[in-house]
Amino acid sequence: MLLPKQFHFLFLLFFLVLNAFAQDKGKLMPFKKIILEIEQQHQVSFNYTENNIAGLELVPPKKSLSLVEKLEYLAQKTHLSFENIDNKFINIYKKENQEPLICGYVFSNTDKKPIENANINLSNKTQVSTDANGYFEFKKEDKNTFLISHIGFLTKKITAGNTDSKDCLQLFLEPEIMQLQEIKANAILASGISKNKDGSFEIKPKKFGILPGLIEPDALQTMQQIPGVNSIDESVSSINVRGGTHDQNLFLWNGIRMFQTGHFFGLISAFNPNLAHTISIYKNGSSAFYGESVSSVVAISSTPETAEKNSFSAGLNMINADVYGKYNISPKGYIEISARKSITDFVETPTYKEYFNKVFQNTTITDFSDKQNVDYHSDKKFGFYDATLKYAQKIGLKDQIVLDLITIKDNLEVFQSAKVYDINSSENNILRQQNYGGNLSWKRNWNSFNTTKINIYNSAYELRANQSTSEGQIVIQENTVNNNGINLENNHILNSKFTINDGYQFNEIGVTNLEQVTNPDFYRKVKDVLRTHALIAEVKYNDTISRIYFKAGSRINYIEKFKKYIIEPRVQFSYGISKSLNAELLGELKSQNSQQIIDLQKDYFGIEKRRWIISNNSTIPIQKSRQLSLNLSYIKNDWLFDIENFYKKVIGITTSSQGFQNQLEFVKTTGDYEVWGTEMLIQKKMNHFLTWLSYTYNHNNYHFSNYEYPIFPNNFEVMHTASWAGIYEKNNFKIALGTKWTSGRPKTSPDNTQIDPSNPTLIYRKPNSDNLHIFSQVNFSSTYKWETANGIQYKLGISILNILNRRNEISEYYRVSSLTNSIEEVETFSLQRTPNVSFRVSY
Known part of the structure; x- marks a missing residue:
């Protein structure tokens, strides 16, 4: 007789065997339930149509079988076929008569x-x-x-x-990506100019429309139309962004830092406008991969985003001629060249004469002819050129190498002679300015999520002046910069919203300043070298559904010579409040180890009197800046309203870097400047017509704590700036008319009540306590393009700067005249009415 426990055990065993036998031998299950169990057990997904499995039942396969064995079993028991894709997806379809x-x-x-x-x-x-x-x-x-x-x-x-x-x-x-673009204007100021989610402005020269006074997409002239960007002397070599000096801006051409940015000593951009593909301008919130600037960043790239066909173009205007060519040497490689040269060797056009008069007024060259001499003679030669070369080659499916080379040069020779009281006097002046650069980059796409890019670059700059007189005196001045380094950047895509960038940068800059004089003899040569290392990390979040864009990063700089660490956080935040309204917050901390100073206003003949130096961490501090801005942008029904409030402070500036021509000209001290203001833009597009009005308020003060007047207005303060433009573009015809109005920049006047007329000595009032007269200018430009049946394009352009020929004063200072033994006022004026005509052929 069986015991109860034994009975229960045998009963349970009998039930399990029976259940297993029934499952394997007799019990039918719906096919859909069978594949659901297989999905859960083997972590796969079945794809099928309901019609193929409707009403199908069969005995399920044993759970102990492998996935492949189960699929073979199902195929044998049904009329279906099973396609296994990477043990993840399984397609089910009919095997016969399907x-x-x-x-x-x-x-x-x-x-x-x-x-x-x-x-x-x-x-x-x-x-x-x-x-x-x-x-x-x-x-x-x-x-x-x-x-x-x-x-x-x-x-x-x-x-x-x-x-x-x-x-x-x-x-x-x-x-x-649509949501954030809907709240940004398709075109800002002109076609080919737009604003990105990170707060930067982007210029596409090949899509550029037209702006008043411009017939070519000159990068540095175009950026002066952006609110907050100005040039107090009409020079692209003196661009002031939110009150900063020109040298506080970082100019990059294909990753190469450029120390010379203008031809004709600042009146023409040194970068060929017919070459660049993308120009990015950051007033604030720049990427952590940009260092060595406390103001804006201007990054120029001539690498196309997509493959382009072979092309060639040539152009001519009243200042220079240029050629451009691109040739695909293989399906994966191409070469691109450009060259531009002044035509002043062959002809002196009205445009050239106006430029020459503007550049050389109140310099030692004009001083020589202004000494009431008789029988004055002058022989001058001026010319400039620039050339670029790009070679790009894809290697396999993942690698690409790009080589970029650029050379820029300006050369001036002036021989002057005069006879006074039977005494011959002469001067021979030679001034040369040039910048060479090269960059070799390698980019590898490891996979769809990870990319690495390495740049090795070099930039060499030289400014040299040589003056010899009939009295036997020779004066030589040189300023040279050699900058080289390596950049490593990694990009990691985590998912559709998150991206991480990290990298390392090494930079070495060497600056040499030479002064040599004979009769009397003097020689001084100073060379300084600074090496820095930087670690960079950035994270980007971009959610197009919620209209949130956030990018935060930081660079940690280490300066070898000073054994000093500097941390520079950056942040960019954009939020689409609605489809029409967007808010943007930008902030950054930055530093800069090099700057331009003026030792004497007559250095380098007073034409390009600034020379580059690097910090010594004491009398020449490392410049540091902090900046914060808040922007609101509204766009609807082709209306755009944009307003941005900003605050910016730069510490570590020197008086020598600010170009004083008053009582601080020979004072050596350090301090800072603090600027805050508002920038506004209203724009309306109506079919083929675009009009806009911009206004900038700028409050900018110096702080020199060791000076008797510790706080006074900045030399580059332009408190009020207003611009208007009307642009019409239809088909191949474009025309633009615009005006610019600014309040006068600060000036320092003598205190006449304290000056003895019999023995005049300059005694000034408080620095920058007065202002120049209002600056006002009206500009015009127009272009027309047509194409022949064989595909050759022609483009004709005309522009007129300062149509009304207004005499605008842009600077004023005082000096004691040795001829009259009195204090005289020296004024500098902007360009007079200046026409220009261009013609271009492309195919």
């Missing part, structure tokens, strides 16, 4: 995840959707062309060819 099918998977190209509910639009107007695995299928037809679309992605057109159901397509859609 209709031809097209099947595929749709993924996001950013994070490679499946896209659910993507619409597949067939040529016969029917539509299917993808499932949770991104899978779709439809009946094959003679014409297998269809469209794939999904919100947030670019629509893609597919031609399937002879593809059958056993070879499913794998399709990737590119994200479409």
